[in-house]
Amino acid sequence: MADELVESSGPLLVTLPGVYAPQCDTWLLMAALDRENIGPGTAVLDIGTGSGALAVRAAQLGGEVTAVDIARRAVATARLNAILHRRRITVRRSDLTSAVRAHSYDLVLCNPPYVPAPAAGVPGHGASRAWDGGADGRSVVDRVCAGAPAVLRRGGVLLMVHSGLCDPGATLKRLGLVGLEATVSHRVRIPLGPVLLSRTRWLRERHLLENEETTEELVVIRAERT
Known part of the structure; x- marks a missing residue:
């Protein structure tokens, strides 16, 4: 699909302090979600749900939604937003799919931490664990790739968003x-946000960002278990 602008047209949400607030990557993944054939009985898993934005939208489309996140505040936020939108969503505290290994789903959504981080920005510390993805941005992305088949039904689809800085080609492979x-x-190009702007020198030293480059590409990967 050609580059497209994505507007914040999703549900209105409450976001507790320290929880990842919906941003461009959220809306891009939501646009992809809206193109899937979701209806009553569609089993949906939202990995790393954060605010629950994607879980709420999937429930609004008729899906039977389970949402997981490792952060307690994210779990509380997703439950609160489910209540505010009067949607029945099962929300669990879990590292990726560990709490739902006995189940399979028609659709798996994931907006993982994918921002390349210096050694000082170790994933799993404070609010930054919502975006820091290790030195190459792939520490969680690769785990999602490896674990997706175990939770996807035959014909099921994984939708995952991440930055072009962490190599979409590697994800496809x-x-x-x-x-x-x-x-x-x-896919869409957006201006560099505050986190990437704070790391531009480091990113350029690692040849992840070209000199004078002021935008990044976001992509949604769609993978089907045929």
């Missing part, structure tokens, strides 16, 4: 190796 048919379904 990894998903292919575990038996999923993967493509880039959506």
